Amino acid sequence: MAADLNAFITEESIEGADAGPLADATVAVKDNISTAGVETTCGSRMLEGYVPPYDATVVERLTDAGATIVGKANMDEFGMGTTTETSQFGPTRNPVDPDRVPGGSSGGSAAAVAAGEADLALGTDTGGSVRCPAAFCGVVGIKPTYGLVSRYGLIAYANSLEQIGPIAGTVEDAAALLDVIASPDPHDATTREAGADANYAAAADGDVDGMTIGVVPELFEGAHEGVVETVRAAIDDLEAQGAETVEVSLPSVEHAVQAYYVIATSEASSNLARFDGVRYGHSAGHDGNWNETFAETRSEGFGEEVKRRILLGTYALSAGYHDKYYKKAQDARAWVRSDFDDAFADVDVIASPTMPVLPFELGEGIDDPMTMYLADANTTPVNLANLPAISIPAGTAEGLPVGLQLIGPQFGEETIVRAASAVEE
Structure with missing residues (x-):
């Protein structure tokens, strides 16, 4: 099935400790997370054959917890995509319907879990790249609060936005993986003490009695009719x-996609300059001519x-355009954060x-970047505001x-896990 x-x-086994909370679990690790001695490509020809000399912190924590890593999951190249079709190693197919995409950029991670090729998986979420494939493949994905999970050993796309997050078949399993990482x-230095003592798996008790859920009309506008009906139910x-x-x-979310793509691409242009x-x-x-x-x-x-x-x-960072585009995008980001702060003064979680x-059919949107970018309308605001969310x-x-999607305030993972487990029940 995996083939x-x-x-x-890359399918290669990395054995974990003999005992630990994940001793019986197999885990797929997205191929932009460093694994010592195992090729890590970011889905790109640029890094084909690159073997990191060290493990990412999350990989160390997985193996210390007894997990067995079964391979490096396919992904959109350098995390840039919504369908896992930009991978230089070919597209991943959706286990629910192999003629459709699994979402992206962590499509391989979500597909591996949905197909039973791994019990759990790690993805990365810069603008929805854990939640999108979780939704398209019918599994659970958590984007943690920025700073809750170490990014050491993650090959960066956009540092101020991305987080490593768990994908699993159930809310409790995803929360248990979050407990480990x-x-x-x-x-x-971006990691925080907040949330370190929480027990996320224990929060999956399904008790939402008295919880206040905010429903945002702006995040339902333009959505597929069947999606709206299912989520409303x-x-x-x-x-x-x-x-x-x-x-x-949340009036600011109308501008979130534009702000996100200016900020994310600006950070990417800087990060990817190292690949020379x-x-x-x-x-x-x-040949003697370095230029x-x-x-x-790079071509x-x-x-x-x-x-x-x-x-x-x-272009957004270039002289004469920095204030026109990048600075305005950062102003919009501050507006998004402010809107969420105001909303969480009155509600416990936000639903959308x-x-x-x-899920798109394979090939349906790959040649239409604007359609792909707009599909991220509901997920990108969360990354701009550095909040946690679960699909x-x-x-x-x-x-x-x-x-x-259930969105929580900063370090409100236990609340969104509790609400999500009620949906599951």
Whole structure:
């Protein structure tokens, strides 16, 4: 099955400790997370053959907890995509319908869990890249609060936005994986003490009696009719279990996608400048002209979507355009954060569809970047505000999975896990 779905780039076993909370679990690790002695490519020709000399902190924590890593999961190249079709190793297929995409960029991770090729998986979420494939594949995905999980050993796309997060078949299993990987790390100065003592798996008790859930009309606008109906039904079920729902407005989210892509591509253009063919990775060869070698290396090594985002980011940061684009995007980011702060003064969690659309057919949107970018409308605001969110299966529409997204305040993972477990029950 794994070969049919193309869920893995590298299938290789990394054994964990003999005992621990994950001693019986197999885990797929997204291929932008460093594994000592095992090739880590980011789904790119640029890093084909690159073998890291060290483990990412999350990988160390997995093996210390007894987990067995079964392979490096396929992904959109350098995390840039919504469908796992930009991978230089071919697209991953959705286990629910192999003619459709699994979502991205952590599509291989979600597909591996949905197909039973791994019990658990790690993905990374820069603008929805854990929650999108979780929704499309009918599994659970958590994007933690920025700073809860170490990014040491993660090959960066956009440092201020991305977090490593768990994917699993159930809320409790995803929360148990979060328990293992969440805590401060001296190698990553962005990690925080907040949330380190929480017990996320224990929070999956399904008790939403008295919880207030905010419903945001802006995050339902333009969504597929079947998605809206399915998500509304899941919210109604939470009300039947004792939760209260109120309407809250987040006017800033209308601008979130634009702000996200300016900030993310700007950070990407800086981060990916290190891939020059000199120190590691693909090289076009050395003929004595460094500029030509540099240009040819990057032209050969990067795919079309990565080149597009590097160019967009370089343009946004260039002299004369920094204030016009990048500064305005940061102002919009502050507005998004402020709107969420106001909303969480009145509600415990915020509910929306994870994705406003059903899984695309393979090839349907890969040549239409704008459609792909707009599909991230409901997930990108969470990353801009550095908040936690979970995608939980809400049901199906037209026979395809639909995800419900539950967003919490900073370090409110226990609350969103509790609400999500009620949906599951």
